[in-house]
Amino acid sequence: MSTRTEEEQLADIKDWWQRNGMPLLTGAALALVVVFGWQAWKKYQTNQAQGASVVYQALLETALNPTGKPDTAKVAELAGKLTTEYAGTPYSQYGRLFVAKVAVESGKLDDAALELKAIVDKPVDATLGELARQRLARVMGAQGKAEDALKLLDAKVEKAYVATREELRGDLLVQLKREGEARAAYEKAKAALPEDAAVGALQMKLDDLAKGDA
Numbered sequence: 001m002s003t004r005t006e007e008e009q010l011a012d013i014k015d016w017w018q019r020n021g022m023p024l025l026t027g028a029a030l031a032l033v034v035v036f037g038w039q040a041w042k043k044y045q046t047n048q049a050q051g052a053s054v055v056y057q058a059l060l061e062t063a064l065n066p067t068g069k070p071d072t073a074k075v076a077e078l079a080g081k082l083t084t085e086y087a088g089t090p091y092s093q094y095g096r097l098f099v100a101k102v103a104v105e106s107g108k109l110d111d112a113a114l115e116l117k118a119i120v121d122k123p124v125d126a127t128l129g130e131l132a133r134q135r136l137a138r139v140m141g142a143q144g145k146a147e148d149a150l151k152l153l154d155a156k157v158e159k160a161y162v163a164t165r166e167e168l169r170g171d172l173l174v175q176l177k178r179e180g181e182a183r184a185a186y187e188k189a190k191a192a193l194p195e196d197a198a199v200g201a202l203q204m205k206l207d208d209l210a211k212g213d214a
Contacts, residue, residue, distance in 0.1 A: 052086035056094060063098040075102050090124045097132065104139065113139050120152075130161045134168055146172045163192040167202055174209075183209050 059078040063070050075098060082095035096115040103112035116136035123129025133152060140149035153169050166189035173182035186206050190199055 052082060052089040052091035055081050055086065056091040059095055059098055063102055070102055070105075072102050072106060075099060090128065093119045093124050093128055093132075097128075097135070100135065100139075104142075109139050109143050113143070126158060130157065130165075134161075134164060137168055137172065141172050141175055146175045159192075163189045163197075165189075166192065167205075170205065174205075179209055 055078055059075065059082070062074045062078060065071070079095035079099040082089075082092040086092050096119055100112040100115040103109070103115065113136060116132045116139060119132035120129060120136055123132065133155065137149040137152050140146070140152065149172050150169065153165055153172075157165050166185045170182045170185035170189065173179075173185060183206065186202060186209070190202055190206070193199060193202075
């Protein structure tokens with residue numbers, strides 16, 4: 001009786017293994033793949049961030065040359081490396097900002113606009129997106145496209161950026177000689193500033209509009 005029971009138990013185990021053993025092994029294997037895959041991915045991200053940081057530092061040193069005349073070719077080369085080899089990192093878009101800066105300083109507004117638009121279209125975060133949007137609007141204003149720049153500023157904005165965006169809106173409206181709307185934008189910018197914020201430059205713009213009305 002005992003032998004039969006052991007045989008039955010062995011048969012039950014074999015039957016259970018045939019039904020569940022492979023799925024369990026497969027599940028365990030998948031779990032290992034996920035764990036090691038995640039670790040490999042994190043390591044890859046860390047390596048990418050470190051590599052991008054090195055290239056970005058070199059870009060900073062090149063773009064912020066003490067002579068005030070950065071090597072534009074070198075800036076473009078380093079920024080290109082960031083956007084191609086480290087596209088998944090924020091550094092790639094910071095690189096575009098510096099390319100745009102150098103382009104503006106060189107009078108190449110079209111090139112600057114292209115770099116900034118690439119960030120605006122797909123920013124890695126809200127802060128960088130807003131910075132690029134406002135810089136692009138300024139570039140467009142310098143290109144004589146103030147109306148289009150104003151449309152760019154109609155996008156949804158977080159509270160922290162209202163003041164700078166409205167001041168920029170006011171600048172563009174002044175450029176278009178729409179003084180009444182400009183004053184309203186400046187007032188909105190002033191109201192959005194913290195109580196302890198310096199409003200000197202903004203107040204001067206409001207005063208200048210008031211003088212024009214006198």
